[in-house]
Amino acid sequence: MSKLDDVVKEVADEMRRMPERGEVATYIPELARVDPKAFGIAVIDAEGNVAVGGDADTPFSIQSISKVFTLTLALGKVGDRLWKRVGREPSGSPFNSIVQLENEKGIPRNPFINAGAIAVTDLILSGHLPREALGEILRFMQFLADDSTITIDQQVAASEQRTGFRNAALANYMKSFGHLDNPVDFTLGVYFHHCAIAMSCRQLAMAGRFLAQFGSNPSTGHAVVQPERARRINALMLTCGHYDGSGEFAYRVGLPGKSGVGGGILAVAPGKASIAVWSPGLDTTGNSRLGQIALEHLTHRMGWSIFGA
Amino acid sequence: MSKLDDVVKEVADEMRRMPERGEVATYIPELARVDPKAFGIAVIDAEGNVAVGGDADTPFSIQSISKVFTLTLALGKVGDRLWKRVGREPSGSPFNSIVQLENEKGIPRNPFINAGAIAVTDLILSGHLPREALGEILRFMQFLADDSTITIDQQVAASEQRTGFRNAALANYMKSFGHLDNPVDFTLGVYFHHCAIAMSCRQLAMAGRFLAQFGSNPSTGHAVVQPERARRINALMLTCGHYDGSGEFAYRVGLPGKSGVGGGILAVAPGKASIAVWSPGLDTTGNSRLGQIALEHLTHRMGWSIFGA
Amino acid sequence: MSKLDDVVKEVADEMRRMPERGEVATYIPELARVDPKAFGIAVIDAEGNVAVGGDADTPFSIQSISKVFTLTLALGKVGDRLWKRVGREPSGSPFNSIVQLENEKGIPRNPFINAGAIAVTDLILSGHLPREALGEILRFMQFLADDSTITIDQQVAASEQRTGFRNAALANYMKSFGHLDNPVDFTLGVYFHHCAIAMSCRQLAMAGRFLAQFGSNPSTGHAVVQPERARRINALMLTCGHYDGSGEFAYRVGLPGKSGVGGGILAVAPGKASIAVWSPGLDTTGNSRLGQIALEHLTHRMGWSIFGA
Amino acid sequence: MSKLDDVVKEVADEMRRMPERGEVATYIPELARVDPKAFGIAVIDAEGNVAVGGDADTPFSIQSISKVFTLTLALGKVGDRLWKRVGREPSGSPFNSIVQLENEKGIPRNPFINAGAIAVTDLILSGHLPREALGEILRFMQFLADDSTITIDQQVAASEQRTGFRNAALANYMKSFGHLDNPVDFTLGVYFHHCAIAMSCRQLAMAGRFLAQFGSNPSTGHAVVQPERARRINALMLTCGHYDGSGEFAYRVGLPGKSGVGGGILAVAPGKASIAVWSPGLDTTGNSRLGQIALEHLTHRMGWSIFGA
Incomplete structure (x- = not known):
């Protein structure tokens, strides 16, 4: 098993044991029916290796x-x-x-x-x-x-x-x-x-891969955008991707990312990995509580922060 | 001459020829006396190589x-x-x-x-x-x-x-x-x-080096902060370092940075370089006009953006 | 002819000669078709005397x-x-x-x-x-x-x-x-x-009469509201009746009033008169330019300001 | 005894029995030392008759x-x-x-x-x-x-x-x-x-008399301002005299007035009376709680509202 597999497994285990999970969004009635205990993670590294944990194949509302x-x-x-x-x-x-x-x-x-x-x-x-x-x-x-x-x-x-x-x-x-x-x-x-x-973490990590890989998805061979555009979308995700919790996400996680009130977060480690996490409980800024913690742990252990390993 | 030397020289040459330089800050009377044509740049890479251009040794108000x-x-x-x-x-x-x-x-x-x-x-x-x-x-x-x-x-x-x-x-x-x-x-x-x-670009690039080198300055051997703290300060510079022009700086330059109304900008390419630029003319958000352009060119040519080379 | 008749005639004459009439509202296309030169005024005093001037019988959009x-x-x-x-x-x-x-x-x-x-x-x-x-x-x-x-x-x-x-x-x-x-x-x-x-100044002055006469319209004999409620509606008109021009209207005219972007203003001199004016040109706060001036002149000459004759 | 004397006495009696008095201002330490039970009222009518009740001669901070x-x-x-x-x-x-x-x-x-x-x-x-x-x-x-x-x-x-x-x-x-x-x-x-x-209610009602009497104080014979200016100051007091409680004061009391965090209120019934009340407890908008109620009762019983008796 690779280091990435180990870390993803560890993070999924830790999240399963977290007592405090935040509040599931209720402003859309349908979203309120989701299981608050759900947690999923999927990571695809530069070589195309996929590491998954928890409910990585359960579709959720990407919002x-x-x-x-x-x-x-x-x-x-x-x-x-x-x-x-x-x-x-x-x-x-x-x-x-x-x-x-x-x-x-x-x-x-x-x-x-x-x-x-x-x-x-x-x-x-x-x-x-x-x-x-x-x-x-x-x-x-x-x-x-x-x-x-x-x-x-x-x-x-x-x-x-x-x-x-x-x-x-x-x-x-x-x-x-x-x-x-x-x-x-x-x-x-x-x-x-x-x-x-609706998408699963696995699907979302694959969909976001072009942002981590300079505009193209090496798995599919699809060129999606020019490298410069991928870079700029990443910059926007870093500064604006989590509403009024964007500064906090940059401070703690250190990756471009975009959250949804369905509890999902897509994060990008440029040149290194495309990452999707999902847990429906939200913090007060509307971002997935466990999702952010999972990304903080993952980034820390893999040394993936864009602000210095 | 190294690639870095070449690029710094190129950028300094380009900036010398730029016709439009923005407005020098006047809200502090003393700042208004600075030569609007001044431009300086200093870059220190991971190995400690120093590349300078323009007025790199002229002290300015770091603000x-x-x-x-x-x-x-x-x-x-x-x-x-x-x-x-x-x-x-x-x-x-x-x-x-x-x-x-x-x-x-x-x-x-x-x-x-x-x-x-x-x-x-x-x-x-x-x-x-x-x-x-x-x-x-x-x-x-x-x-x-x-x-x-x-x-x-x-x-x-x-x-x-x-x-x-x-x-x-x-x-x-x-x-x-x-x-x-x-x-x-x-x-x-x-x-x-x-x-x-008051500091010159050369002094400022040296002072900021601990942020690019995981908390320590290899030239002096001084450990300034833990790596995690350097990373977090970089994150804050990226999201908040240029007031209401912070998003634009991230989008165009793609590096953590902090500007001053004296026309200086300190930028950090984590693991790669500490950079200081200076040109007194400002844009409407109060950030050095030429300083930002110089950093955009430098980062682009060196492939230093944290959002994907 | 009574003093009221004289004053209303004077005011209507003065308004006819005013060179600067403000801008007709264009945000509703239909309103933009109104004749910018129109001016009407109708006043009904406590005894039920009606004095009119200008286009007092032309219906306009009361808005x-x-x-x-x-x-x-x-x-x-x-x-x-x-x-x-x-x-x-x-x-x-x-x-x-x-x-x-x-x-x-x-x-x-x-x-x-x-x-x-x-x-x-x-x-x-x-x-x-x-x-x-x-x-x-x-x-x-x-x-x-x-x-x-x-x-x-x-x-x-x-x-x-x-x-x-x-x-x-x-x-x-x-x-x-x-x-x-x-x-x-x-x-x-x-x-x-x-x-x-759509109402004319004459109709509007009649409709507002209960506010000037303690809740009842003596012409029709209709009791509309309790005196206290009429008083309170007047207070609301004074403080809030002209958007962010309410303070100015109180300062210059000194009567409770309510304006519309069609160029009409209903004003109330408690115990004394119900007044409607109309001129389609508006000032920057969206209140009838000539309407306000006409009311200022009228109130001044009749000694009707609620803040001291 | 005149009607005014009776009403002022009644109001002072009612206020003495009010259980809920609001909070004394504490943001200036010295103000916090005032007796929260204090209540004073002084009214000077058009003829110069003075009616007082409660602590009408105790000086307070007019703020x-x-x-x-x-x-x-x-x-x-x-x-x-x-x-x-x-x-x-x-x-x-x-x-x-x-x-x-x-x-x-x-x-x-x-x-x-x-x-x-x-x-x-x-x-x-x-x-x-x-x-x-x-x-x-x-x-x-x-x-x-x-x-x-x-x-x-x-x-x-x-x-x-x-x-x-x-x-x-x-x-x-x-x-x-x-x-x-x-x-x-x-x-x-x-x-x-x-x-x-520092002034007492009696002093304050005298000082404000020129606003009720068209710019002059008949007791002293002093002409203070032109009638038009008195009228306009009254208009400003009506629209702006109680901060973000100005609309409420107009709605309930119906007189121009100005409050202070010391618990005083000066109110003006144009042509009729100058009124000062004082009680240190404030409501959430910073206006004297009992002062407002006393003015509401007084105005109602005397038929002094400028919005219709």
Whole structure:
């Protein structure tokens, strides 16, 4: 067994024994039904070795982690024009804050807060029908993960659509500044559905591999983006990937990462590994409590921090 | 000549020809007298090789770059207790904003905005007389840079003390919450003086070397901090080192760094190099315009980005 | 001719000659078509004498002035329970600001900013169908003005419904806190339609008469509310009736009043007169430029300021 | 005995029996020593009749009530130029908020929040020595109240000067925008001292009489300001006189008024009466709890509300 296998096993064991797991998100009713004891981890190193632990093959709702992939897709479609609609700075605010939008005239701070991701979704939609755009996003995820079984959890999507008033507020607010091109309902529909994509840690680690490997996935041979773009997406994940817990994640874990309220986190050790963890209990900033601890332990033991081994 | 020598020379040449240099800071009258055409760069790699270009030996006012060193010193004195007085999140606000302080009851977001650095200075002062604390800070800088000629520019310090009303507002505001232990004038006096330390790029790159080399300076043999602490200071520089331009710096340069309104930037390529650049013209977020471009070129050509070469 | 007749005639003449009329609201396309030169005034004194000037019989879109009447209606239906959903303080913010809503967890500052009026509309709707609630509001306006010809301008309502994204943001935002009982579309539909009621200055002065006459309209003999409630609605108009121009209106005019972006203002001189003015050009706070000046002149000459004749 | 005498006696009796009195201000240590059971009231009607109840002759610290008089004095000295330094809108924020100052570039919203009153004090000081300016303010108070025994409580002033860090923050903040002409310490010194003026209800009601009587005090025969200016100061008191409790005071009491954290309130019934009440216990907005209730009862029974009897 390799060192990576050992460390992943250790971390999964430690997480199983953790008494305090945070609170499962309840703002989307469907998410509240998940088993709070679940924990999964999957790591793919530079050579393509896969190490897994816990519930690594259980699909979960990736939620905001989808924002990394929709950003990648949108940059491919519209290029740097995207940055006219969205900024690149940490927001210093919760994921669903609308204050910043008012202060900055409808331009979201970055693509990883809700408002920013809705603006990015609007750019992908760009005149198409919602189901066409959604099909494109889903196929992109299947392509990245090399797995055509990935689907959208329609119950989660429907649940979010029924209760997503805060996101509707954000979208209508941007629309009032003329910063959404499509009907608000279309953009929100696509947004709610891509957040409801269900994936396992194993699938997610595979899908994120191009970010760890300079834009290409060596397992599939797919070139996804130029190395420079992968690098820049990693930089955005580092500064903005965990809402108002981004500084803390950088401080403790030291890797670019993106969390979702479903409890998943995708993390990237550039040149070294693509990592997915999942545990549904969240801390007060909306990030997976055990997920962050697991990544802190893993990074520490593997010497993978980008800030100095 | 090594690749590093070549690249540093190239970058210095390019910067000499740049037509647009930004605006020299005028809010401290003394700073406004600096030659806007100045540009310096110094890089020290893992082996201790030093490459310099331009005005690498001209001392300039390090201003907010001093915050990295006062944070290091304060952590050595009070440990993690420091984090009760200061947060670790990017602020999403300009360097001298007071809004965030009101919203968060007098606790600054991070140690690299003015309010946070004043709080850190107060912890260093901690019952001593201002000149004692200032002596300690100056000796620490001389020790790190292995150069006892480093001094404080008293004219800059006096100029700032006469006009630093915004910083006085921040300090009094924190004091009103009981979050400064010393008299406001004492804390501000030390703060204004350590910001007025004058150093050249060469001295600054040497002083920052412990951050690039896991806590120790191989040239001097001095162990400054534990590797973990160096890593964490680097993480803070990455997320918070350039005020509300921190996301942009991470996106374009991809290195931990700390800027000052004197036009200097200290950047760290963990395991690879300590870098100091200086050019007095600033962009709208208060960061050196040419300094950032020089670092972007250098990092790109050397493949030093922490987000993937 | 009475003094009132003389003064009203004078004021109408002066307004006709005013060169600078402000900007007609364009955010609702239908409103932008109004003649910017229009000016009307109607005053009904305590004895029931009516003095009119200019375009006093031209109907205009009353817009936010409707908020005074929906507040009156809602207080009649739900009483002081209303104040659990809406505050009573000036907001210090523009009419459509959402920042205050986030800071105060979805409770609007007062019933005269958009968010507050939407919340009040939701209380009137309260389980009924939109057209039932709207019928009730319209009949209440006809009853107050003693004029069954008052109608809703369907083109303005449709125009607002197509473009009212900012109000949709406010409504969805409150809904996300559970502070709207009805479907967002229902509440907004009623809100947009009651803002689109068209009335002349003469009709409006009559409708507002109960506020000037201690709760009853002596012309019709209708008791509308208790004297105490009329007094309190007047107090709210004084402190909150002109958004972030409320202080200025109190300072210059010295009467309770409520403006609308259609250019109308209803003002109340308690015990003395009900006054309606209309001129479509607005100042930067969204209040009728000539309307305010006309009221300042009128109040001054009649000695009607509530702050000392 | 007149009706006024009866009502004042009734109100004083009711207040003596009130079980819940709010919290005495502790932020200035000296203020915390006051007897929480104290209650005083003094009313002077249009004919000059004086009705008193409770501790009407006990001096208390007038604190922010002084802002009405410094505004009057400053308007006399610099006229409408004052409004370049201070706005006229309710702030929607607590008395010591600094957020609004940052959003509006160092211009306080109105002269009755702390920042605004400091700016007004700076205009009075205007090149003079602090003790000269303070002498002028004190003599103005003595002149208005026709009582040369009024003094400054030096212990309160000293106490505030030692602990007034929040006010020092506000003053330094405005100074950083160049909006204070004098040294910060000079302006703050005068401000702290005029807030520490001690007066009884009887003295205060006399001093405020010019506001109720169209600019002149009939008892002394002194013309203080033009009628229009008295009217406008009354308007400012109505919209801004009780910080973020101003709307509530207008709603419940219906008179222009100004409160202080010492527990006093000066209220004005234009043309009818000047009223001073005092009870040290405060509500959460920093306004005298019993003082407000007493004014509500008095106004109701006398039919003095400016919004309709």
